[in-house]
Amino acid sequence: MGETWTDPTCPVARTADIVGDKWSLLVVRDAFDGARRFGEFQRSLGVAKNILSARLRNLVDAGVLRLEPASDGSRYQEYVLTDRGRDLFDLVLSLRQWGERHAFEPGEPHSSLVDRATGERIPRLTYSTPQGAAVSPAEVTVRKVAAPPE
Template identity: 70%
Template structure:
């Protein structure tokens, strides 16, 4: 595994950005959630240069977000699969999608929509709640520093 350089060793956001902070890594993860597993399919879907894709895939494997596995069809190819650690990024991808839907389109502009596989209904808005079920927002939180 490559040496990791923490932007801020005590901040979980900074550590995450150090691993996922470029657009190609996030788009690879998005595509993996959409079922893409092979190098060539990632490359065609993203239009990214092969050397950049190779580097980002290697970094995601080294970080334990993707694993490299034998092809599911028994061919000589290898496939990339989300690990449990990678699947834990689902909320992040949902948050990015929902923020983009809210802020990156003009009213009425067409865009892709994430829907439930069985019902075809749009996935509900991701929200966070307190242990008693009350909605929680940024103004309701603070960061507690170590030693407080």
């Protein structure tokens, strides 16, 4: 991506450049849900094959997914989340939890993320400062990179 960054010094912009379109995010979501093969992603998403191919290729190129020989020994290849891809879990969880709070009417059914062992819903994701205080927009600021001298 190097030369095509939307905002080269902003981590949010760079992340959006890599996974910011809906199909890429949904591919990552499905990979967390266990999808590994092209056909699994295609069936789940209902996206055109050319679009899915492009998104998968971009995610592989960005190091979010890697291709591996199929686990069943067939001639197929499987897409597997890398460490970099697994690091997107907080982002996917945050999007899910925002959607649960703001994208559904009260009482409207939706999927839920639950603990595999207990079946209990995952609590809302929160972040804290090194001192243990809750992080909110009022307590943080962005330290911008200084513009290079002209």
